[in-house]
Amino acid sequence: MSTLAVPAAQAAELRFPPGFWWGAATAAYQIEGAVAADGRTPSIWDTFAATPGRTDRGDTGERAADHYHRYPEDIGLMTRIGLAAYRFSIAWPRVRAAGGGINPAGLDFYERLVDALLAAGIRPVATLYHWDLPQELEDTGGWTNRDTAGRFADYAAAVAGRLGDRVSMWNTLNEPWCSAFLGYGSGGHAPGRRGHRQALTAAHHLLLAHGRAVQALRAAAPGSQVSIALNAGAVRPVSDAPADLDAARRIDGLLNRLFLDPIFRGGYPADIQADTATLTDWSYVHDGDLAVIAAPVDALGVNYYQPDLVGAAPAGRVDAGTPYPTGEDVAFHPTPGPTTGMGWSIDPTGLRDLLLRFRRDYGDLPVYVTENGASFPDEVGPDGRVADPDRVAYLRAHLAAAHEAIAAGVDLRGYFVWSLLDNFEWAYGYSKRFGIVHVDYDTQVRTLKDSAHWYRDVIAAGGLPHR
Numbered sequence: 222m223s224t225l226a227v228p229a230a231q232a233a234e235l236r237f238p239p240g241f242w243w244g245a246a247t248a249a250y251q252i253e254g255a256v257a258a259d260g261r262t263p264s265i266w267d268t269f270a271a272t273p274g275r276t277d278r279g280d281t282g283e284r285a286a287d288h289y290h291r292y293p294e295d296i297g298l299m300t301r302i303g304l305a306a307y308r309f310s311i312a313w314p315r316v317r318a319a320g321g322g323i324n325p326a327g328l329d330f331y332e333r334l335v336d337a338l339l340a341a342g343i344r345p346v347a348t349l350y351h352w353d354l355p356q357e358l359e360d361t362g363g364w365t366n367r368d369t370a371g372r373f374a375d376y377a378a379a380v381a382g383r384l385g386d387r388v389s390m391w392n393t394l395n396e397p398w399c400s401a402f403l404g405y406g407s408g409g410h411a412p413g414r415r416g417h418r419q420a421l422t423a424a425h426h427l428l429l430a431h432g433r434a435v436q437a438l439r440a441a442a443p444g445s446q447v448s449i450a451l452n453a454g455a456v457r458p459v460s461d462a463p464a465d466l467d468a469a470r471r472i473d474g475l476l477n478r479l480f481l482d483p484i485f486r487g488g489y490p491a492d493i494q495a496d497t498a499t500l501t502d503w504s505y506v507h508d509g510d511l512a513v514i515a516a517p518v519d520a521l522g523v524n525y526y527q528p529d530l531v532g533a534a535p536a537g538r539v540d541a542g543t544p545y546p547t548g549e550d551v552a553f554h555p556t557p558g559p560t561t562g563m564g565w566s567i568d569p570t571g572l573r574d575l576l577l578r579f580r581r582d583y584g585d586l587p588v589y590v591t592e593n594g595a596s597f598p599d600e601v602g603p604d605g606r607v608a609d610p611d612r613v614a615y616l617r618a619h620l621a622a623a624h625e626a627i628a629a630g631v632d633l634r635g636y637f638v639w640s641l642l643d644n645f646e647w648a649y650g651y652s653k654r655f656g657i658v659h660v661d662y663d664t665q666v667r668t669l670k671d672s673a674h675w676y677r678d679v680i681a682a683g684g685l686p687h688r
């Protein structure tokens with residue numbers, strides 16, 4: 222390692238706090254494969270991916286990175302990189318038996334995984350819901366059915382009963398905005414239903430599920446920390462014109478405050494309730510729900526990729542496919558500057574601003590960057606190396622932005638690269654590579670990309686090394 226000769230105190234240019242959780246993240250459906258193994262039942266993503274036209278080239282998670290069978294090898298990769306923590310998700314359809322009840326074989330898999338992580342000295346950080354709702358529950362209404370929140374709490378209790386003594390931190394949900402607004406609003410994600418009223422209903426039931434799961438986790442795993450991973454965003458108006466400012470207020474309300482306010486302030490934002498009054502009377506919010514949703518959490522997880530630049534759409538232009546309820550007249554503008562392979566803008570100031578905003582508006586609680594990363598069209602070169610300088614630059618710039626937030630007083634405790642492995646990128650199938658480890662999907666051969674070697678050096682130095 223190049224920094225070995227440097228005295229320890231100078232080893233890192235931007236040093237992160239001692240005990241910082243240097244991590245990487247994945248999600249069950251994106252990497253596991255083995256969709257019919259050991260009693261797993263179909264999820265909404267199996268159904269969605271099998272429906273023609275829903276995913277790029279009809280790709281499915283049937284095989285993915287075959288992590289279900291290759292997890293020991295993958296933990297070996299984590300050890301080589303030096304990860305302190307690994308964020309993975311538990312597949313509800315592995316743990317829930319067909320027809321209801323618990324499938325012990327599903328819990329057995331995650332127990333093997335958690336024990337192997339602990340044996341390797343890596344903290345397990347488990348997400349209970351990363352979008353793979355059991356299809357049987359979708360068949361009774363999915364997240365539009367209030368009962369699903371109760372079923373989620375049962376599932377959380379069962380998982381915590383088995384693993385609660387060994388998992389360091391729980392994330393109840395991953396990005397409920399996506400589950401609600403892409404799954405039930407625009408239909409771009411599973412289960413592919415379209416309708417803004419039902420998307421708002423789903424958002425509430427997801428939040429209720431979060432609150433009930435917090436209760437279940439506290440009861441079954443009193444020693445572990447509980448959090449939620451939100452895809453909160455830095456929403457910026459394209460100009461100071463009142464209509465553009467108002468568009469930014471509305472998108473910020475639906476992307477951020479709709480989720481943050483109930484969790485951290487015990488109430489929905491009044492402006493968003495007023496804006497959406499044409500769609501719903503919000504009667505799906507029952508007495509007592511908000512107290513459940515506002516049960517204290519130990520930390521907040523933030524998934525950050527890019528900021529949003531928004532304004533009023535030109536008169537007469539309607540975005541009929543928008544995931545945002547009442548957002549048909551809002552335009553999303555490209556941010557000037559470089560973009561990733563997803564076409565997402567590269568702007569680390571958004572991460573810094575977001576972290577500072579949480580602290581300002583929601584208080585000084587511990588925060589984790591639970592996802593951050595970039596997709597580029599990586600290839601294994603003739604020398605066997607995967608050169609991904611754009612990803613290294615992206616990660617470096619975002620870690621520097623995170624460091625700025627720490628210097629400004631944000632209690633940032635950890636950072637998880639999205640993703641450990643190349644994987645099934647939802648509707649984009651296998652066409653987008655986010656991993657710091659390359660996966661050859663034909664042979665399942667893994668190759669550490671340059672970014673993985675670079676991240677190993679960052680972790681060893683405790684911060685960003687001199688260039």
Ligand code: FCB
Nearest residue numbers: 248395396452639646647
């Ligand atoms: C996030 C998801 C994650 C992955 C990244 C690129 O929204 O949580 O599963 O798809 O985006």
